[in-house]
Amino acid sequence: MTGFGKGEAALDNKKLTVEIRSLNSKQLDLSLRLPAVYRQSEFELRSLISRAVQRGKVDVFVSVETQTVETPARVNRDLFREYLRQLNDALVYSGIDADYDALVPVVMRLPEVVSTQTDTISGEEQEALTAATEAALAQLDAFRRQEGAILIADLLRRVDLIEQYKEEVVPFEKARTETVRARILDNLAQLKVDVDRNRLEQEMIFYLEKLDITEEKVRLSNHCRYFREVAASEEGAGRKLGFISQEMGREINTMGSKANESNIQILVVKMKDELEKIKEQVLNIL
Known part of the structure; x- marks a missing residue:
């Protein structure tokens, strides 16, 4: 099921933003994009999101805005000063005038003067990240619930x-029986043979009973009633609604194979068309 959620959390000099977008998928496909400093929290974020979102293609974007200038590079000032002092002493000892414009780049390239490190985030920042993620998940859930309500209304x-359409079949059933009976009698008359009328009536009754769709209509009504009950009362009903729609399809197909009448066939086609739309929409429900 598609959805979007956004959560924000503010610290003294930072603002964290978490955006979550989801598309329909049979399994949970979770992708996280977050700054390197928050990689240590990736497992906790994945666990938090996985508990809230059972399935779907989910993309999570974490961004941070800071009001101060920050860089992962760190200059060891004490070591820099010591290297510079030693180089300066060596130049003085050698009788060479010190050129600091030339010395500074040399010192900056010496071991451990400049280091790159990833800071660990504070407990307060971790709590802010969790709060922003929970807010985004809440918004995502509200979005998906609203879409789900619209889908359920369409399905019903x-x-x-x-x-x-099933009820519209009824007027054609009796006419169909009379038409089939008349066709059989007409074909027998054309053969110009003597038949046992009692036996003929028995055989026609047996044949017409095979064309009867009362049982299929009753089962279809039960499936429709059960579909409504599940849609109204159960959480995560998508898979079960899919099973019920398959059973509805079996009854409709059987009605079509027994129809033997053009008007009934037209109504069966209309029922199949609506059922296919139901099956497509059910895939978007958790």
């Missing part, structure tokens, strides 16, 4: 249409 409307 399509279930209502399927039941409406």
Whole structure:
């Protein structure tokens, strides 16, 4: 299910921003992009997000704005001064005038004068990062719930249409039976053979019973009722709704194979069309 959430947290000289975007996916595919200084918190962030988001392609972006100039490079001032003093003494001892413009670049390249290090974040900053992530997750959840409510409403409307088309089948059932009976009798008349009328009636009753779709209509109604119950009462109902829609499809297909009447076939096609839309939408529900 698609969604977006954004959370922010402010410190004395920093502002942390966490953005979470999700797309529909059968599994959880979690991607984190965060500054190097926060890499130490990646496991905690992944655990926090995984508990809140069961599945989906989820992209998380962490950014930090600071009001002070910061750099990962650190100059060891004591060591710099000692190197410079020793070089200056060596030049004086050698009778060479010191050229500090030339000495400074040399000293800066000496071992351990300049080091690059990744600072560990403070407990306060870790709490701020967690708070911003939780705020983004809450916003993401609200976004997804709103979208879910819209999807459920659309699904239920399509279930209502399927039941409406099922009821529209009823007037054509009796006419279909009479049409099939008349066609059989007409074909027998063309053969110009003597038949046992009692046996013929028995066989026609047996044949017409095979075309009866009452059982399929009853089961389809039950599946539609169960679909509504699950959609209204269960959390994480997407997978179960998918199973129910498959069962609805079986009954509709059987009705189509037994229809033997053009108007009923048209209604069956309409039911299948709505059911396909239901199956597509169910994939977007957790």
